[in-house]
Amino acid sequence: MNPRLKELYKSVILKHSKEPVNYEKREDAGEHIDAYNSLCGDRFQLYFDLEEGKIKDVSFHGYGCAISKASTSVLVKFLEGKSLGEAQVMVKEYLDSLSVEGEVIDLPEEFEAFGAARDFPGRMKCATLAWEEMADYFEKE
Amino acid sequence: MRSVIDIRRDFPIFKQHPGLAYLDSAATSHKPEAVIEGIANFYRSENSNIHRGIYDLAAQTSAKYEAVRKNVADLIGAESEKEIIYTSGTTDSINLVAHGFLAERLNPGDEVLITAMEHHANLIPWQMVCKWRGAKLRIIPLNEKGEIDMAVYKDMLSERVKMLAVVHISNSLGCINPVEEMIAEAHKFDIPVLLDGAQSITHLPVDVRSLDCDFLAFSGHKMFGPTGIGVLYGKAAYLEEMQPVRFGGDMIRLVSYEETTFAPFPQKFEAGTTNIAGVIGLGYAVDYLSNFDRVEIHKRMKELRSYALDKLADVPDIRIIGQSDHSSGIVSFMLGNVHPHDIATFLGTEQIAIRAGHHCTQPLMNLLEIPATTRASFSIYSREEEIDRLAAELKNIHSFFS
Numbered sequence: 001m002n003p004r005l006k007e008l009y010k011s012v013i014l015k016h017s018k019e020p021v022n023y024e025k026r027e028d029a030g031e032h033i034d035a036y037n038s039l040c041g042d043r044f045q046l047y048f049d050l051e052e053g054k055i056k057d058v059s060f061h062g063y064g065c066a067i068s069k070a071s072t073s074v075l076v077k078f079l080e081g082k083s084l085g086e087a088q089v090m091v092k093e094y095l096d097s098l099s100v101e102g103e104v105i106d107l108p109e110e111f112e113a114f115g116a117a118r119d120f121p122g123r124m125k126c127a128t129l130a131w132e133e134m135a136d137y138f139e140k141e
Numbered sequence: 142m143r144s145v146i147d148i149r150r151d152f153p154i155f156k157q158h159p160g161l162a163y164l165d166s167a168a169t170s171h172k173p174e175a176v177i178e179g180i181a182n183f184y185r186s187e188n189s190n191i192h193r194g195i196y197d198l199a200a201q202t203s204a205k206y207e208a209v210r211k212n213v214a215d216l217i218g219a220e221s222e223k224e225i226i227y228t229s230g231t232t233d234s235i236n237l238v239a240h241g242f243l244a245e246r247l248n249p250g251d252e253v254l255i256t257a258m259e260h261h262a263n264l265i266p267w268q269m270v271c272k273w274r275g276a277k278l279r280i281i282p283l284n285e286k287g288e289i290d291m292a293v294y295k296d297m298l299s300e301r302v303k304m305l306a307v308v309h310i311s312n313s314l315g316c317i318n319p320v321e322e323m324i325a326e327a328h329k330f331d332i333p334v335l336l337d338g339a340q341s342i343t344h345l346p347v348d349v350r351s352l353d354c355d356f357l358a359f360s361g362h363k364m365f366g367p368t369g370i371g372v373l374y375g376k377a378a379y380l381e382e383m384q385p386v387r388f389g390g391d392m393i394r395l396v397s398y399e400e401t402t403f404a405p406f407p408q409k410f411e412a413g414t415t416n417i418a419g420v421i422g423l424g425y426a427v428d429y430l431s432n433f434d435r436v437e438i439h440k441r442m443k444e445l446r447s448y449a450l451d452k453l454a455d456v457p458d459i460r461i462i463g464q465s466d467h468s469s470g471i472v473s474f475m476l477g478n479v480h481p482h483d484i485a486t487f488l489g490t491e492q493i494a495i496r497a498g499h500h501c502t503q504p505l506m507n508l509l510e511i512p513a514t515t516r517a518s519f520s521i522y523s524r525e526e527e528i529d530r531l532a533a534e535l536k537n538i539h540s541f542f543s
Binding site for chain 2: 001002004005006009014040041063064065066067120122123126
C-alpha cells in the first residue's frame, strides 16, 4: 500500500471516521449548516447554537467517505466554545494550510493530518467540504 | 477471438502505462491505434467541411462522412443508412427523441415507462418532458437480484403508455435486460421503445431489426471511438414524424425570412457543422469493432465477470450489487463499511483504475439504500491478472480499515 496514502489516512482520519465527535442529529439547534458535494453525494449536517457570540453544542450527522467524515468531525471538535471571530480565523487557517504547503505553521496535529490530501487532488474536496460551508456561513454573518 | 495480449497491442495507452490495470471500460473504452491515427490523418491530410463544398477535398470528406453512416447501419442491422443520425452521444440522442418525438405525442394523463436502473441520461429527459406535458413517468421495479420485474412490467402496459425507454445492459448492475421480450410486449400496445445501447453496442450483437426496437441510442467513446460523437437510430416512419430541436445551417430545404422547410432525415437533425472528425473516428471504431464477433465478446465478458465474482468471493465483507445470472462485464460491489471513494483512492495509488460513485444512477442507489458502489468493468483488452490485483488490494484495504 502507498505510504503517502497511509500517511493521509493514518490515526487521525481513521480515528475520527470511526469515532466521530458529537455525531448526532439535533433538529432544535439554533444554527444548521448543510454541507453537500453533488459530485460524490457526501452530505453532512452541522448543528450548533450561538450564545453571547460563542459557538456552543456543536454536533454533526450525515454520510460520506472517511476523509470527509473525519474532516467534519475535526471541525466540530475545534469549533466548540470559540467566538465567531476566532472560529473564522481558524477555518481560514485550515483551508489555507491545505491550499499551499507550508503556508500556515503551528497548526494542531489533527489539522496537519489532512495536508497529505494535497497529493490526491481528487480528494481535496473531502478534506474541505464542511470547512468551506463554515467559511461561507461566516461570510454571511 | 484473438488473444488478449495481441489485442492489447492495438491500444497505445497500454504502452504508455504498462502498469495500468484499467477496469473502467464502462465509463469509456480505450482507443485503438487505427482510430487515433485515422482522426490524426483526417486533420492532417483530408480536413474540410462537408456538403456544399465543390472542390475535391470537400467532396471526399462528404463521401467519407456518409460512408460511415452506412457502416454504422450495417453494424446494427438497420434497414437504411438514412435511419442513422449523428449526435454528440447517448445523452444527446435520448434528448432528441424526448423533445423531438415524444413531446408532441404526449398529453396530460399519458404515461412514460422507464426502469428503476436507468442512467440519468435515460431518466431526466423523460422526467422533463413528462413535467412539461403533464404526463406521468412510471418506474418499472426490480426484483431482489436487481433484474427488471417482468410481471409488474406487463401489468404496467396500457393504452396510456406513450413510450418505453430501457437500458440494454445496466451500467451500475451489469445485468442484461430481456429487451426482446419487453419490446414485443410494448408493441402489443403500439408503444414505441427506445433502447439505451451505451454499454451493449460493444458487448452484444445488437441488431435493431431482430430486436425490433424503434430507437437505439449509443456513444462512440464506449466503443473504441472518440468522445463527442454518438448515434441515434430510429425507424424511418418515426424519424419522418420526429421534429428537429436544433435549427440552423445544413438542415434545411428552403428558407425565407418568414418560413423554413426542413431537409429530409437524417439531415434535418444535423444542424450546423457537425463533429466531422468525430464521425470519421467513429467510422474507424466501427471498422475495428467489426473485426470481432460480438457473440465472442459477450462470451469473454461473461467469463471475466464470473472470474471476478470468484476472486472477489475471497475478499472479506464483500457484497456484490446486481446478482443477475444474465450479466455482462460489469461488477459493482461494496466492501464492508469502507466508502467507495476511499477504496478508489487506495486502488488508484496501485494503478488500478475503477469507478466509485453513484454511476449516474442516484435513484437506483437510493432504492438499494446504498450511497455509492465501487465498480469494475471490462473490455476486450481486460486480463484476469488485473482482476487478481484488484482482489489482492481489496484485501489489504479491508484489513487497513478494520
